Every structure is written in structure tokens, then in C-alpha cells.
Amino acid sequence: MEEVRLYKDQTLFGPTEKPDYFLGIVEGSVKVGNVVYGPGDILGFVEYFLEQPFVGEVKVEEDGVGKKYREEDVENEEIFKEVLRYALENLNSSIASIPTQEVVKDFEDTARVDALLELSSMDEAPLEAFDAIEDMMTLKKLPALPDDEEIAYDFVEKFEKEMDLLQYILYRIAFVKKFPENEHSQKFLLEVIDTYLEELGDRFGAKYAMMLFLLFYPDSPKVKDVLLKLIKVLRQSKNPEWFEYYERLVMLFPEVEVKLDEIT
């Protein structure tokens, strides 16, 4: 254990830096992202032990004193008890503060969609996934379309963005859901993705439209483009899931050279 001075505005760790110690604050305060930690707080033990980067910059807010701890320090009984107590309090308070049913449902749906995406080779997955994604995108009120494929296509194709951007998206998604095998469905879904990204700037909507595309059209020649876009969106929103899709991209298209800096 090493005692250190903390100086106001000193950067302890950069936004994506993996800490090589964790810090007990004795005096002063330290800000991680938007959260301020004060005397008695121990920060970075999760990131340190799991070798994960901090999310956000770690900066000293007020001058003070801290104790740098490393793995070998917790072999000491006193330090172990101090850190464990804090870690348990932290664990319990994070469990206690799990928010409303809605947020919980969002987590569950995310996990469900991710799971189904992984199972996209299984016959029963896509439609169930569609429902889950539909829930998440709050698209429960998808418009009804004629049962006749050609009439429905004609109607959706002629529905212009200028008429109503949201309806434009909803009609296209409704068409894809109703006629996933139609030769125009891929094109409609790609248009939805582009509309979300370029006109609405809605990364959330775009993400799930892209997941739908990967679920329904895993063999499409456009999969590579969609994966690249999805990775970019996830990286921009600092979502660690990007790496899963990056792995998938590399596995599917080993010839592709991806420069990560170019997709951020």
C-alpha cells in the first residue's frame, strides 16, 4: 500500500485506461465520469481486479490524500476487511437500487434479443426475436398491411419519407415482418437503418433494425456493410458489445481489413 497526495484536476486514469491499482480516498474527492467519490470510498477495485478499463476519466476534484492498493495488499487481514466491507456495501447498494420494472424489462429484453440473435440459425428464433425487438423499439402499433404481397409492396414503396418519417419506418418494418421472404424486404430494412442513422440520428433504433437484418438475412451480401455500421454505432455509444460483432465480422469476412479508428 502506498499513500499518495491527490492534486485538484490531476488525471488519475484516462477514459479507457485499465487501472494498475485501486484507490482508497482518505481526504479530498475524486470524480469518475459524473460520480464524485469522497473520504472512505474505494474506487476502481472492480476495474482493477477484473482488468477492465474505467468508463470515463478519473480526475481529482479536490486536493487530498489517497491510498494505492494492489492485489498483494489484500493478503493483509486489515486491508482485506476494509476493502471487502466496502465492496459488499457497494454490491448490496447496487442490488438495492435496481430501478423500476420498466428498466428491468429493458435489460431482460436486451438479453433476450442478444440471445436470440445468437440462435439465429434456429428456426424458431427470428419471429420471436422480431416481437422482442418490436417491444424494445416501442413499435407495438405497427400499421396493418394488405394481405396481398404485391398490393402491400406497392403501398409501402410509394409511401415517401416526406409524408411522415415515422410512418415511413413503421410501414417498412411492418412489411418486413409480414413478408420476410419478399425480395424487397432487405431493401426496406436497409432504408430503415439509413433513415435511423442519417435522418433521425437514432442509434438505438438503428441498432435494433440492424440486429433484425442480421437475424433475417444472415446470408445477404449486405451483411458485411450492416456489421460495419453496427460496430460503428456501438463503438460510438461506448457499448462493449461492439467487440462481439467485430469478432463476428472477422470470422465471416476474414479478408476484410478493419481499421478500428476509421469506424469510430
Add this chain to the structure above:
Amino acid sequence: MRSLELPAGSVLIASRSYPDGVYVVKKGLVGLFDRLDRLIIVVYRDEIFGLESLYNMVTMYMVKTLTFVEMDMYDPQEFESTLDGEKRKNIMKQIAKWNWLSEKRYQMNTENRLNDILNELKNAAIDESYIDQIIVSLELNDALIFERIRREMT
């Protein structure tokens, strides 16, 4: 120390209660549930819960067995006397991981973790009502492992 054998569905620690000791899982799966009765962490072989009893601290989660479980239970002082440097480090790593899981709801380093869980499942008589919750709470990155789990469990 007492050795315990409990069927699936046994509640060991109620939410907002004081654990009466420290439990070390030997075999089977145990679940930590939040106040909405949602499974948040799957606990398995060699993992430890009830550490709050070392500090006379209240837990905010409920602990319930998901399968038939064998475990050892220690009085807090007795448990402390078994600790050496290595065990302390391992406990810190486990609690760090649980902190991560509870905050991020995302299982990490998980191929090993999943394989361990899967091995436990092979011989376990699992309560079917937990299957969906377990699937949701587990790492879902690896399609093969995920499918294996589903197959094992259904």
C-alpha cells in the same frame, strides 16, 4: 463448520436479512435474487456467499438454491480463521466480479464460468421455473455454449 445438502428452491438468506454464516458452495447452483425476485448472479462451486455476516451487515439480495446443492457453512469467526492471503485475494476477485455483474448485468470471462456452471448442471435436477432466468443471467456471447445449456436444461 457444517455440511449442508439442500434441494432446489431452498431459501438460505432472505432479502434484507442478516446471514447467519458464510457459505461455500461445493456442488450445484445457487442464485442471488434481487428484490423483484429476478436472478442476478449464479453462484457455483468454490464461490462464497454470506460474507456480510463477517460485518453483521444486511444483505439486499435473497439467496435460493437453483439445484440440489452441497455446501459448507461456517460461523463468521471460524471462517475468518480459515483465510490465508491467497483465499483473501480470491474472495476479492469474486466480490469484484459480483459487483460488476450486479451493476452491468453482464457475465464476464465467461467461457470458463459457463463451462463450470454447465458441469454443475449436468448432474443437477434443476427446477424448470428457473431455466429462463438462468439463461438470461448467463453470458450469451457464445452460441454453442448457450445452445448446450439450453439442451442440458430442457
